[in-house]
Amino acid sequence: MQKKFYQPEAETMPVNEIKKLQEFKLIRQVRYVYENVEYYRNLMDEKGVKPEDITCLQDISKLPFLSKNDLREAYPYGMLATDLNNCVRIHSTSGTTGKRVVAFYTQNDVDMWEECCARAIVAAGGDAGDVVQVAYGYGLFTGGAGLHGGSHKVGCLTLPMSSGNTNRQIQFMMDLNATFLCCTPSYAAYIGESLKEKGYKPEDNKLKAGIFGAEPWTEEMRKDIEKSLGIKAYDIYGLTESSGPGVAFECCEQNGMHINEDHFYAEIIDPDTGEVLPEGSKGELVFTSLDKEAFPLIRYRTRDITVLSREKCSCGRTFIRMHKPMGRSDDMMIIRGVNVFPSQIEAVLLNNGYAPNYQILVDRVNNTDTFEIRVEMLPEDFSDTPKVITKKEKKLQAAMKEMLGINPVIRLAAPKSIARSEGKAVRVIDNRKKMGINT
Numbered sequence: 001m002q003k004k005f006y007q008p009e010a011e012t013m014p015v016n017e018i019k020k021l022q023e024f025k026l027i028r029q030v031r032y033v034y035e036n037v038e039y040y041r042n043l044m045d046e047k048g049v050k051p052e053d054i055t056c057l058q059d060i061s062k063l064p065f066l067s068k069n070d071l072r073e074a075y076p077y078g079m080l081a082t083d084l085n086n087c088v089r090i091h092s093t094s095g096t097t098g099k100r101v102v103a104f105y106t107q108n109d110v111d112m113w114e115e116c117c118a119r120a121i122v123a124a125g126g127d128a129g130d131v132v133q134v135a136y137g138y139g140l141f142t143g144g145a146g147l148h149g150g151s152h153k154v155g156c157l158t159l160p161m162s163s164g165n166t167n168r169q170i171q172f173m174m175d176l177n178a179t180f181l182c183c184t185p186s187y188a189a190y191i192g193e194s195l196k197e198k199g200y201k202p203e204d205n206k207l208k209a210g211i212f213g214a215e216p217w218t219e220e221m222r223k224d225i226e227k228s229l230g231i232k233a234y235d236i237y238g239l240t241e242s243s244g245p246g247v248a249f250e251c252c253e254q255n256g257m258h259i260n261e262d263h264f265y266a267e268i269i270d271p272d273t274g275e276v277l278p279e280g281s282k283g284e285l286v287f288t289s290l291d292k293e294a295f296p297l298i299r300y301r302t303r304d305i306t307v308l309s310r311e312k313c314s315c316g317r318t319f320i321r322m323h324k325p326m327g328r329s330d331d332m333m334i335i336r337g338v339n340v341f342p343s344q345i346e347a348v349l350l351n352n353g354y355a356p357n358y359q360i361l362v363d364r365v366n367n368t369d370t371f372e373i374r375v376e377m378l379p380e381d382f383s384d385t386p387k388v389i390t391k392k393e394k395k396l397q398a399a400m401k402e403m404l405g406i407n408p409v410i411r412l413a414a415p416k417s418i419a420r421s422e423g424k425a426v427r428v429i430d431n432r433k434k435m436g437i438n439t
């Protein structure tokens with residue numbers, strides 16, 4: 001029979017036991033960090049809080065937050081909590097500005113991380129008989145290594161493709177009968193598009209599921225990918241700072257991602273005030289690692305905006321679920337005073353029959369924000385007259401206005417004119433940033 005859980009004892013633990021376990025581990029992790037990480041000890045001292053003040057889960061709100069800036073400031077070894085000799089791996093964020101964040105792992109950290117990814121694969125219906133094509137980037141990025149390790153733990157046959165070289169991806173997928181695809185959702189959409197161009201129908205491949213994450217994607221995009229590849233598409237969430245993918249993953253219900261609560265404690269806060277919000281509120285996700293040895297994080301502000309729900313899940317897992325991130329508190333765009341998330345734009349495009357190939361261009365001209373969305377027209381529309389194209393642009397503009405509350409300029413571009421991504425898609429070009437305007 002197909003295995004439903006990778007680690008059933010942990011994944012179906014009664015909620016009161018999860019909380020007891022988290023409390024025990026939180027107290028232990030805070031003491032460990034205070035003793036071993038000078039940077040965080042200083043933050044705690046500045047706030048006047050000592051490890052002894054943390055006696056229950058609620059006490060976590062006494063602790064200072066950590067931000068990406070703190071991690072950059074502490075680069076490279078300032079957050080390391082163990083001797084470098086005990087570490088076996090380094091990964092790093094792909095940050096384009098400032099210093100990168102470098103995360104360290106002991107062997108126990110790697111095992112815990114890979115087990116989290118194994119849970120995700122099994123939750124998506126995987127078992128030792130599967131052939132897992134890992135098309136996330138390998139290297140400093142955590143996507144490739146995380147899913148690769150998870151696939152090994154489950155006992156799957158692992159295809160370490162890394163991202164890119166789409167022709168070879170397709171050849172191996174077809175010839176070696178891959179049953180799972182792991183990559184960014186934008187790359188999955190591109191692979192689906194390329195398969196179609198090569199004349200393959202969705203039923204021609206052996207894929208049954210995909211595990212997609214590392215960037216925001218919508219329900220509409222999920223449907224699109226599921227249709228083009230003939231699979232079930234599951235979401236997976238994580239960040240380099242917390243080890244990588246697998247902090248949270250979707251189950252067969254495809255209705256929010258279960259957070260691996262035996263290893264991570266999650267809070268939702270008001271991003272402006274830092275106040276902890278009650279369950280069900282929308283706010284910024286904050287994580288505390290509970291087991292990490294090399295690079296523990298206490299109250300790390302992810303900047304991801306989401307909602308947590310403890311509602312019972314019919315899959316049998318008891319871990320709290322997080323809604324798909326609805327954007328980031330820091331890459332939310334403010335255009336002419338209106339908050340705009342790229343995910344809203346993507347939802348409108350897909351609902352109107354367009355493919356998820358688009359670019360958002362924001363600029364400031366004569367003190368006014370300009371806002372343009374470039375979208376590829378469908379190949380069958382390419383022969384339309386300019387008049388018909390203008391009509392379609394107007395229709396899409398009205399749909400955007402209804403969703404966003406402001407009017408973007410819509411430009412329908414030729415099919416294939418927007419660069420495809422093999423990793424995380426760059427959707428937004430905000431030239432206001434170059435002018436030093438705080439967007």
Ligand code: DLL
Nearest residue numbers: 093143213214215216236237238239240244245325
């Ligand atoms: O993206 C780790 C990862 C790899 C996750 C593969 C899932 C699959 P970073 O490069 O450090 O790590 O980027 C972390 O990416 O704070 C979110 O803003 C975003 N992100 C990650 N997963 C999702 C997701 C990896 N499923 C940042 N949905 C996070 C939306 C996501 N955003």
